[in-house]
Amino acid sequence: MTVKEARKIVQDFNENKRITDEDEFMFIEAMNFLIEEEKDPRDMMWLGGYYYELKRFDLALKYYEMAATMDYDEAYECLGYIWYYGRTGERDYKKAFECFSKMMDKGNLVAEYKVADMYKNGYYVDKDQNKHESMIKKLYEKVQKCDNVFDPVPEVYTRLARIKTAEEDVDAAINLYLRAKDWLAQRIRFNAFFGNLNIMKWLIDDLYELIEFDEETFDFYDLYYLLKTPHKIRFFYDDKEMHLESEMEGNECVVCFNGKWYHSRDDFFKDAAVDNVKLTSVYRDLYGFEVI
The missing domain is CATH 1.20.58 (Methane Monooxygenase Hydroxylase; Chain G, domain 1)
Structure with missing residues (x-):
């Protein structure tokens, strides 16, 4: 494999909407080849982010730490999240605070609100609600830009x-x-x-x-509210009628969309699609929401 061939595999993988196991295997092989050959921290972060989205946090940690050894700023933010939430099974608020503080000092807005959260919750630092509120109010002014x-x-x-x-x-x-x-x-x-x-x-x-909640006027993301309890809903996409239903199963609702069942509202929003197009990507084109 050459660098050019590996880049082509990665590009094709990112443009492919129907990924097979073989496609994923080749993508990972190509990314590891590029990391070994070029040692670019952006590739390490890319592969780490891919694993993070799959919730394979042990592998995400591996590549984020690899990028951090090259003092790549973005790696510290991602490592902060892993240690803050204990993604690999171990929370380490000291490491999280150190990672977020390092990036906050460089003007990273994400790191700044996470440090504010740590003061709110008393994670590693003394609990300080006033400091939390002061930091968030200052951040509000910053994000206006x-x-x-x-x-x-x-x-x-x-x-x-x-x-x-x-x-x-x-x-x-x-x-x-x-x-x-x-x-x-x-x-x-x-x-x-x-x-x-x-x-x-x-x-x-x-x-x-x-x-x-107004059942006469709601949109796609308001379904998060409705799908907590049993409901039957219809809406339209591309002039086609869509059917959605939630039913109690244990302590949580399961969701049926156009005949396909999802374990929870989380799974519905993550995976629900029409003709291989995720609803989240066409939410603006969904209309006529109605509780029936």
Whole structure:
């Protein structure tokens, strides 16, 4: 294999919408070849990110640590997440704080709100709600300059919304949640990463603690609210009628979409598709939502 051949395999893999086991094997072989040959930390992060999305966190850790040995900034943010959440089975808040602090000092906005979270929760540092709130409010001003859907605007807005809720400024909290929802939906359109979907789920849950759900006017991501309990719903895509149903099974609803069952609302939002097109990527084209 040559570098040119390996790059072609990687490019084809990323453009292929129907991945086979052989495609994945060749992609991983190509990426490891490129890492060995060129030692580019961007390749290490790419492969680490691929494994992270698959929730194969031990392998993600391997490649993030590899990039960190080359002092590649992005690696520290990702390592911070692994240690903060204990993705490999072990939480290490000291390591997480060190990784996030290193990046916060370089102006990384994601690292800054994670450090703020650590002060809120008392992880490694003393619990300090005032410091948490002060950091988030300053971050809110900073993210006003952001214009990329992958910038951490929803993460900051939802944190500030919770602060506003505690301050009983409900109107401000609702406004922040709605703005975060729109921004995040645009991000998920390009990357239905489980972390982004979780933020949306929590956002919707929090939003409808503050306002009454209107069954006459709702959209695709409002289904997070409806699918918590048994419902029958229909909507349309490309002039075709879609059918969605949730039923209780144990303590959680299972979801049936157009005859296919999903274990949970999480699985539905992650995998549901029409003609191999994920619903999250065409959410703007879904219409006529109705509870039946």
